[in-house]
Amino acid sequence: MSPAPLAGGLALVTGASRGIGLAVAGALEAAGAHVVRLARSLADGATETRTDLRCDVTDPAAVDRAVGRVLAERGVPDIIVNNAGLFFIKRIEEISPAEFARAIAVNLTGAFLVTRAVVPHLVQRGAGHVVTIGSVSDHVAYPGSTAYAASKFGLRGMHEVLQVDLARTGVRVTLISPGPVDTEMWDPVDPDSKPGFTKRKAMLRAEDVAAAVLYAVTQPPRLDVTEIRLMPTIYTPRG
Numbered sequence: 597m598s599p600a601p602l603a604g605g606l607a608l609v610t611g612a613s614r615g616i617g618l619a620v621a622g623a624l625e626a627a628g629a630h631v632v633r634l635a636r637s638l639a640d641g642a643t644e645t646r647t648d649l650r651c652d653v654t655d656p657a658a659v660d661r662a663v664g665r666v667l668a669e670r671g672v673p674d675i676i677v678n679n680a681g682l683f684f685i686k687r688i689e690e691i692s693p694a695e696f697a698r699a700i701a702v703n704l705t706g707a708f709l710v711t712r713a714v715v716p717h718l719v720q721r722g723a724g725h726v727v728t729i730g731s732v733s734d735h736v737a738y739p740g741s742t743a744y745a746a747s748k749f750g751l752r753g754m755h756e757v758l759q760v761d762l763a764r765t766g767v768r769v770t771l772i773s774p775g776p777v778d779t780e781m782w783d784p785v786d787p788d789s790k791p792g793f794t795k796r797k798a799m800l801r802a803e804d805v806a807a808a809v810l811y812a813v814t815q816p817p818r819l820d821v822t823e824i825r826l827m828p829t830i831y832t833p834r835g
């Protein structure tokens with residue numbers, strides 16, 4: 597039997613209480629990593645293979661506290677996955693300033709704060725992997741995705757600059773941009789009842805995104821997976 601590809605490794609996943617983050621954490625754990633899961637609804641606790649930390653990624657002090665605890669108790673992570681996010685569909689005139697600020701805070705500033713706290717340690721060690729969960733909305737405009745696209749295009753910008761700034765440091769960065777994935781994120785939209793939306797049965801599964809993350813972080817050092825785009829197959833079954 598071949599050894600687990602991430603055995604002895606340490607991963608940190610934000611927004612890992614449900615949906616894609618939960619699946620990513622599970623896949624990394626199954627591959628042998630000790631996984632630190634961050635989310636607001638998790639209770640602090642640990643097992644041999646997992647540490648849970650309650651953390652709001654929009655709060656700079658809370659992020660510094662959580663990352664400081666990981667560094668002190670478990671060491672420098674090998675992998676961080678910026679996944680925490682929120683989604684809503686509203687035209688610009690329907691969005692309050694507070695709603696817009698919240699979308700940027702969770703989807704963009706959260707990734708900035710976590711990456712900022714960890715990257716110096718990865719650079720110092722000369723190895724590590726920063727994975728960002730973007731979206732098809734980080735490169736395609738959809739009606740009403742004003743705030744979401746602003747945050748996700750922003751994530752793409754930050755990812756591309758990180759790629760430049762971290763070149764030759766040994767730290768790799770990957771942007772994973774999925775189309776619609778069937779998670780609770782879609783509950784308020786209820787796409788099955790609306791024309792023009794991908795139906796939930798046809799969406800990707802959280803496990804599909806987790807498999808892409810696992811692929812990116814298990815490649816040999818010579819291979820830098822800079823970006824992965826995932827879309828549901830457009831397919832009408834016969835009969």
Ligand SMILES: NC(=O)c1ccc[n+]([C@@H]2O[C@H](COP(=O)([O-])OP(=O)(O)OC[C@H]3O[C@@H](n4cnc5c(N)ncnc54)[C@H](OP(=O)(O)O)[C@@H]3O)[C@@H](O)[C@H]2O)c1
Binds near residue numbers: 610777
């Ligand atoms: N579902 C899709 O169709 C889709 C497609 C492309 C990309 N994505 C992206 O994938 C990521 C995960 O989405 P999902 O579908 O899994 O959504 P989800 O089921 O709603 O899960 C969102 C996760 O983010 C966490 N979170 C939200 N605000 C947070 C905060 N302030 N601090 C810490 N954690 C926070 C939530 O945990 P708590 O509530 O416990 O804090 C939860 O674990 C997001 O970045 C999303 O934009 C999703």
